[in-house]
Amino acid sequence: MSPRRAERMGIPGELHATGRRQSMADARFAGTAQMWLDMYDASSLRGIIHQRRLSIALSLIDSVTVPGEARALDVGCGPGVMAIPLARRGARVVGVDRVGPMLDLARSGVSSAGVGDRVELVMADASELPFSDGAFDLVVGLGLLMWLPSPSQGASEMARVLEPGGFLLVNASNRWRLTFVLDPMETALLAPAKRSIKRLLRRAHLMEPTGRLESGKHSGREFRALIRSVGLEPVASRTFGFGPFTLFRFRVFPDRAAAAVDRWLQRMADRNVPILRSLGAQQVILAHKPGAAPTSHAGDASNVISRRGFRARPL
Numbered sequence: 001m002s003p004r005r006a007e008r009m010g011i012p013g014e015l016h017a018t019g020r021r022q023s024m025a026d027a028r029f030a031g032t033a034q035m036w037l038d039m040y041d042a043s044s045l046r047g048i049i050h051q052r053r054l055s056i057a058l059s060l061i062d063s064v065t066v067p068g069e070a071r072a073l074d075v076g077c078g079p080g081v082m083a084i085p086l087a088r089r090g091a092r093v094v095g096v097d098r099v100g101p102m103l104d105l106a107r108s109g110v111s112s113a114g115v116g117d118r119v120e121l122v123m124a125d126a127s128e129l130p131f132s133d134g135a136f137d138l139v140v141g142l143g144l145l146m147w148l149p150s151p152s153q154g155a156s157e158m159a160r161v162l163e164p165g166g167f168l169l170v171n172a173s174n175r176w177r178l179t180f181v182l183d184p185m186e187t188a189l190l191a192p193a194k195r196s197i198k199r200l201l202r203r204a205h206l207m208e209p210t211g212r213l214e215s216g217k218h219s220g221r222e223f224r225a226l227i228r229s230v231g232l233e234p235v236a237s238r239t240f241g242f243g244p245f246t247l248f249r250f251r252v253f254p255d256r257a258a259a260a261v262d263r264w265l266q267r268m269a270d271r272n273v274p275i276l277r278s279l280g281a282q283q284v285i286l287a288h289k290p291g292a293a294p295t296s297h298a299g300d301a302s303n304v305i306s307r308r309g310f311r312a313r314p315l
């Protein structure tokens with residue numbers, strides 16, 4: 001439906017754009033579910049960066065104490081790549097996704113991994129989670145916020161279902177990623193000018209309200225502010241992923257060379273080299289919900305996700 005037709009039918013422009021964007025994202029994920037799962041075994045740059053994302057996320061989760069038989073929620077769980085390792089660590093996991101083919105892959109993945117009895121999969125929307133307040137000790141949203149029509153509504157829902165004392169782990173696309181800084185077509189420095197032009201084109205009905213599917217990019221400060229705005233306290237963060245490297249949106253290196261440059265830049269960022277440590281394509285934040293420490297639900301110490309304490313840089 002065109003924006004003009006939606007307006008004539010009394011559907012507010014924003015709502016129309018929101019619904020349209022979500023259904024486009026759903027269609028994209030339904031059509032690429034198997035490719036998404038395969039990426040976790042691929043040696044492409046994209047595969048390497050997503051495998052790194054998963055391992056950084058797990059190492060941050062492993063750095064905090066979550067009770068035995070932790071109740072964990074994986075929002076936008078996709079094919080279950082996070083749900084499986086969480087279940088293997090002893091957590092009882094609920095995976096939520098809007099897209100049937102993703103949930104089907106997750107179902108067969110958890111069953112082949114032998115953790116089917118610890119993982120429940122639910123079709124639901126991240127903006128309206130069907131769980132009561134404080135139902136989980138750990139909430140994860142990997143690769144999720146940037147696809148939501150309202151990242152703040154998604155963050156607020158994840159914070160609501162988190163028990164005081166619990167942890168949230170989420171990531172966002174970095175507005176100041178290296179490629180965006182170097183590529184004149186992508187640079188965030190021109191973003192305000194581009195936004196104004198788009199606004200004018202939309203007002204004149206010369207452009208559809210949602211040009212791109214991904215909704216949000218955040219600077220580190222904006223991402224931390226978003227997390228604080230839902231009542232959580234960021235305690236650790238990492239940026240990661242530097243490629244692909246583009247100029248005027250064309251890739252300047254073949255995949256293998258880009259992967260080597262990406263690895264080198266990641267090593268520098270991991271050593272906390274100033275500036276570089278903030279230029280990763282994505283940022284992941286571990287945040288804490290103030291309040292009592294979550295109580296153990298089974299009391300079995302062998303199920304404790306980890307007791308190691310933070311290694312990541314406190315914020």
Ligand SMILES: C[S@@+](CC[C@H](N)C(=O)[O-])C[C@H]1O[C@@H](n2cnc3c(N)ncnc32)[C@H](O)[C@@H]1O
Nearest residue numbers: 029076077078097098099102125126142143147
């Ligand atoms: C980029 S994939 C990430 C999948 C998985 N978390 C991972 O790290 O591999 C995003 C996932 O979020 C799901 N998703 C997008 N919008 C959603 C929404 N509003 N509610 C629930 N899931 C959503 C998609 O269907 C997709 O499975």
